[in-house]
Each structure stands twice: as C-alpha cells, then as structure tokens.
Amino acid sequence: MNKEWPIWEIFIRSKNGLEHRHAGSLHAADAEMAIQNARDVYTRRQEGVSLWVVESKHITASNPEKNGELFEPAADKVYRHPTFYTLPDEIKHM
Amino acid sequence: MDNKTRDLEVEFQARIDSGENIEAKDWMPEKYRKTHIRQISQHAHSEVIGMLPEGNWITRAPSLRRKVALLAKVQDEAGHGLYLYSAAETLGISRDQLMEQLNSGKAKYSSIFNYPTVTWADIGAVGWLVDGAAIINQVMLTKTSYGPYARAMVRICKEESFHQRQGYEIMLTLCNGTEVQKAMAQDALNRWWWPSMMMFGPRDEDSPNTEQSMKWKIKKKTNDELRQQFVDQTVPQAEILGLTVPDPDLKWNEKTGHYDFGELDWEEFWNVVKGNGLCNKKRLADRNKAWDEGAWVREAATVHAEKKANRRLNKAV
Numbered sequence: 384m385n386k387e388w389p390i391w392e393i394f395i396r397s398k399n400g401l402e403h404r405h406a407g408s409l410h411a412a413d414a415e416m417a418i419q420n421a422r423d424v425y426t427r428r429q430e431g432v433s434l435w436v437v438e439s440k441h442i443t444a445s446n447p448e449k450n451g452e453l454f455e456p457a458a459d460k461v462y463r464h465p466t467f468y469t470l471p472d473e474i475k476h477m
Numbered sequence: 478m479d480n481k482t483r484d485l486e487v488e489f490q491a492r493i494d495s496g497e498n499i500e501a502k503d504w505m506p507e508k509y510r511k512t513h514i515r516q517i518s519q520h521a522h523s524e525v526i527g528m529l530p531e532g533n534w535i536t537r538a539p540s541l542r543r544k545v546a547l548l549a550k551v552q553d554e555a556g557h558g559l560y561l562y563s564a565a566e567t568l569g570i571s572r573d574q575l576m577e578q579l580n581s582g583k584a585k586y587s588s589i590f591n592y593p594t595v596t597w598a599d600i601g602a603v604g605w606l607v608d609g610a611a612i613i614n615q616v617m618l619t620k621t622s623y624g625p626y627a628r629a630m631v632r633i634c635k636e637e638s639f640h641q642r643q644g645y646e647i648m649l650t651l652c653n654g655t656e657v658q659k660a661m662a663q664d665a666l667n668r669w670w671w672p673s674m675m676m677f678g679p680r681d682e683d684s685p686n687t688e689q690s691m692k693w694k695i696k697k698k699t700n701d702e703l704r705q706q707f708v709d710q711t712v713p714q715a716e717i718l719g720l721t722v723p724d725p726d727l728k729w730n731e732k733t734g735h736y737d738f739g740e741l742d743w744e745e746f747w748n749v750v751k752g753n754g755l756c757n758k759k760r761l762a763d764r765n766k767a768w769d770e771g772a773w774v775r776e777a778a779t780v781h782a783e784k785k786a787n788r789r790l791n792k793a794v
C-alpha cells in the first residue's frame with residue numbers, strides 16, 4: 384500500500400484581534416495530524432495563537448482567466464472612494 | 478509555437494517586466510514551470526540533505542546550549558524543506574514524485590552537503606559559511622517572480638539569521654580558546670572555504686541558464702555577483718576571528734572596492750556535481766534508509782485516519 388497523505392492549507396491567527404492568514408500548506412493523514420504538523424512547521428517561534436486547517440481539495444479558487452470580468456468592473460468606480468468627493472479645506476475630520 | 482501561445486508569452490513577459498508576481502493558477506510558459514519545479518525541488522532537497530552533516534553532531538555537541546541551538550537549526554532546515562516542497566507542489570508535481578527523484582539520485586541537491594563534518598569546528602564553519610552563502614542566495618530569491626517560491630523564501634530568511642550567528646559564535650569561542658581549539662577552527666575554515674564559494678555555481682560564462690533566469694526574474698543577480706558579495710562580506714568576519722582565508726590571491730582592490738580572489742577548482746566542482754564527492758553515496762544511502770524505515774509510520778497513520786473517519790461515520794448513522 385502506498386498512498387500519499389492529502390495536502391492541507393494552514394491558516395494562522397498571530398494574536399487575538401487579528402484574522403487568520405494563510406501561512407502555507409503541508410501533508411497530513413487527517414485534520415488532527417494537520418494541526419500537529421502545522422504547529423511544528425509554522426509556529427516554532429510563537430507565530431500563532433490559533434490554527435485552522437482545511438484540506439486543499441475543499442478550496443474553490445477563482446479562475447485567473449476570468450480576472451477581467453470579475454475584478455475589472457471595480458476599476459472605474461472611483462465614487463466608492465472618499466477622495467472622489469471634494470470638500471472645503473476648513474472641514475477637517477470627514 | 479502557435480499564435481495564441483506567442484501572445485500569452487508576450488503578455489507573461491510584460492507582467493514579469495512590470496514587477497508582477499506569478500501565482501500558481503496563472504498561465505505560464507511550460508519552460509518557466511519546468512525550470513521552477515527543478516530549481517525549487519533542488520532547493521528543497523538541499524535543505525533536507527543539509528540536515529545530515531549537522532545531525533551528525535547533535536549528540537556530541539559540547540554543551541546543552543550548543544545542543545539545543547543545533548537541534549533547533551536542524552529542525553528549521555526540515556521546515557525549510559517542507560515550505561519548498563509545498564511551493565514546488567503548486568506547480569503540479571506530487572510530494573511522492575519529488576521524494577522519488579531525490580531518493581533515486583535523479584535529482585540534484587547542493588554539492589556542499591557532500592563534504593563531511595569531521596570536527597565540532599565544522600559545525601561552526603557550516604553555520605557561518607554555508608548558511609551565510611545560502612542566505613545571500615535566499616535574500617535575492619525573496620524577490621523572485623514566482624509567488625509561492627518568494628513567500629517561502631521570506632519565511633526561510635527570517636529563520637536563517639540565527640543559523641549563521643550560532644555558527645559564527647562557535648567559531649568565535651574556538652578562536653578565543655586554546656591553541657588547539659583555534660587550530661581546529663582554522664582547519665575547518667581551510668576545508669569549507671572553497672566548497673562554500675562553489676555554492677554559487679559555475680562562472681557566469683559557464684552558466685547558460687543565467688540569461689533566461691534573469692529575464693524571468695527567477696534570479697536577480699548572477700552567480701559571480703553573488704560570489705563576490707559573499708567574499709566581500711565574509712573576509713572581514715574572518716579577520717575578526719583572527720583566521721586566515723585559504724586563498725593566497727585574496728586581496729582588497731582599492732579601485733573596484735571589492736576583494737580580488739583566486740580561481741576556484743572547477744574540476745573538483747564538476748566532480749562533486751557528478752556524484753564523486755566524499756559523501757554523495759552516504760547521503761543518498763542515509764536518505765533512502767530514513768524513507769524506507771519510515772514507510773510503516775506513513776502507512777499506519779493513513780490506516781489510523783481511515784479508521785477514525787469510519788468510526789465518526791458510524792456514530793453519525
């Protein structure tokens with residue numbers, strides 16, 4: 384029998400108050416082992432206070448070839464940004 | 478090449494030229510993919526094989542302080558191998574294939590690890606010189622164009638700096654010790670200097686891939702530029718130790734603002750690359766032994782995970 388352990392994506396919260404961020408990936412037989420391995424591989428220097436592990440096959444990624452239709456429509460919508468609106472100089476905090 | 482591929486390649490090069498990173502799912506030329514699989518996996522194999530010459534000294538470290546440091550360093554190198562294997566896997570090669578390439582001897586790894594660590598001073602010299610040379614290369618690679626590789630490098634560079642410092646501290650302690658200890662440090666420098674210089678690879682004129690690698694921003698500096706950087710940075714460190722770099726042609730060049738240095742023994746370089754170094758066979762044999770003896774652990778973990786999953790399923794029914 385020779386079966387490769389599945390790949391897991393590892394997310395780390397570096398401290399409470401911050402979001403989990405993708406750190407990298409690793410192989411493990413199951414979720415428990417993925418947590419153990421993630422601890423050894425990615426948090427040897429107090430990099431985290433919480434870990435998420437997700438088997439890579441469960442992540443659906445957007446297709447880069449569709450980047451145009453997905454993300455370009457936002458490019459010409461400057462009115463969604465505060466700098467689009469002109470105010471008199473006297474107004475300080477707005 | 479058809480027109481569509483040509484257009485894609487032009488677009489790809491434009492992205493690289495504008496400083497964009499390439500990510501795993503982006504279109505890339507087949508050669509870019511292949512070159513990266515080869516380079517990243519060689520790099521990963523080097524981290525993994527690199528544990529062997531140092532692991533050799535963990536049980537014989539002269540104090541607990543030295544032992545925990547060396548243990549932590551070797552553990553880091555295992556981590557570096559893992560980060561890099563993961564980066565290579567984003568390009569469509571499996572971990573088992575990568576392991577097979579290493580264990581069968583098909584894949585290359587850095588020749589430096591085919592030299593033996595015969596005294597404790599070698600652990601100092603390896604940390605100082607070998608990690609020092611690796612850091613120069615790796616700092617450059619944090620800016621490499623392939624995103625997963627660049628991110629692995631950032632993580633690795635953060636961890637590397639203690640490696641070099643712990644090595645240098647070992648050298649410093651020996652150099653401030655007895656005559657015998659200082660001689661041991663000098664002997665280690667004598668044996669590790671030239672192999673460390675060789676870590677940057679062949680001379681630029683003998684390195685046919687450099688041009689393409691620079692164009693794709695895989696590398697941002699040539700082998701000779703990196704080697705010069707290593708010499709300029711390391712020679713003053715040797716002076717502080719009171720050791721002599723074993724190169725009679727080494728001297729400061731006022732005009733260039735760099736050290737001039739002697740020619741490397743390229744015959745030895747190619748000989749070790751071809752597999753005839755002092756430890757090539759032993760390293761591969763040790764690697765295969767570890768892989769084979771770990772087989773039952775990998776299998777048992779798989780079966781155990783399946784059993785647990787089934788048990789959860791049965792409970793749910």
Ligand SMILES: [Fe+2]
Nearest residue numbers: 524553554557
């Ligand atoms: Fe490393």
Ligand SMILES: [Fe+2]
Nearest residue numbers: 554608637640
């Ligand atoms: Fe290192």
